[in-house]
Amino acid sequence: MRALIIERDFLRRSVNVEIVKYFKLFKHVYFGETLSGSHYMLNQIDVLFISVENDQHFQQTLEELKEQTHIKVIPLVEKTEADIVKDTEAYIEKPVTLSKTERALRKILSESEQTEQLKVHAELRIKMFSDIMIDTMEPVDVKWRTRKVKELFAYLIHFKDTKYLETSYILEALWPGLPEKNAKNLLHTSIYHLRKLLKLFNYNYSIRYKHGKYELRIPFKTDVDIVQQCLKEQPSPQNIKQVMNYYKGRYLEREDYIWAEEFRQNIHEQVIQYIQLGLKNEKMFRDEIVSTEAKHFIEKYMNNSEKH
Structure with a gap:
């Protein structure tokens, strides 16, 4: 795993020497002062630690990261701003400490460790004749959030031999004639709901985005x-x-x-x-x-x- 830390004064705090040592669990760690100045790194990382100043700043950050669906974001926030990020998977209240960092990273690492063990997961059995269905022996209630989420899954399965699918191809197939900005927003929403559905089967890193392309990363037949x-x-x-x-x-x-x-x-x-x-x-x-x-x-x- 690779991490990027965006924090203007992250390295000025006395405790950060120890925290950086903890980051040795990552293959590479990059540091930056602003997200815009580090944008070129986004295709190289899996986890982003970013200082959040206010709600507007956080929403702007999420907007910039819309297409980077493979990145796990861990906000760094002041205690008074914690409500802004309470719905995220993990966040760290400032001042940043080793124990807080460990707690946040455990959530991320546990998912990544499961992802790296894809080969030991049972194959999903998928029916495509007549209609698309996930055929599982597990007691999982499969509900498609929208028809487009269902179609997106069918599309990714259909083109399984094409490892990475161009975003433009997906948009043209699923939302033909729609303005590109609107179509991309719908795609991002559908990706989010599909990943959430696949988490029911313990696939926590099921769809990867890289260089404008998407890859379905689950074993299936x-x-x-x-x-x-x-x-x-x-x-x-x-x-x-x-x-x-x-x-x-x-x-x-x-x-x-x-x-x-x-x-x-x-x-x-x-x-x-x-x-x-x-x-x-x-x-x-x-x-x-x-x-x-x-x-x-x-x-x-x-x-x-x-x-x-």
């Missing part, structure tokens, strides 16, 4: 992945059954996202052709149950194709 893997293999009764079990409707058809239309049509045609090819396989005739189910499947989705 979709029903589309399973079906596509089957489509690469010969249409055996086992694979046919697997495809039919997971293909419960056209790709994201309930929301009918325009950006998903081409893939929706392509995967639908591939599935139909795969099942039809399987019905010509002699092994299929030996498995009467799967053969009958496959015929019903073709009949159902061929009719569905005509409606579309």
Whole structure:
């Protein structure tokens, strides 16, 4: 982790020598007197400690950091100004002391340590056929804050092979025709709510922003992945059954996202052709149950194709 400290007189206090020693837990620590003068560092840090003078100053700081959704902000405030930042995850009342710094950092570090252990987290199972759903064995109540939060998640999953997604592409796909400033505000709000939702699954650092691009940083597997893997293999009764079990409707058809239309049509045609090819396989005739189910499947989705 890397940290940036914005405080005009941070290094003038006697206790700060000890506090800086504590910062050795970070890979790098940078110091600056103003945020505007240190703006070039924002893409290099994970945690920002910044002195807050008043509410207007704090709101201006948040505005400047809108696109830096990967940064955890820890305000440094006078006791009389503490109400300004009471809703933040962590803050430090001045005078800054080692114990106060430790308490604030524990909250941040505990999240970061979980983030670094992504590989030990269970994969999220995500359904994309018919509608997007998070399929989990955990007792988690998944509620989309808005339809755009749901669409944003679907969009990030859809383009999972593109590691970093350009902000401009997301804006054009989800808010076409909207003024850029308005669209960006809606994107930032949606990112916030999506990250909050993913925290329910212990992913505390799920979406990273870097150089004008966003990256989804969670382990997951979709029903589309399973079906596509089957489509690469010969249409055996086992694979046919697997495809039919997971293909419960056209790709994201309930929301009918325009950006998903081409893939929706392509995967639908591939599935139909795969099942039809399987019905010509002699092994299929030996498995009467799967053969009958496959015929019903073709009949159902061929009719569905005509409606579309």
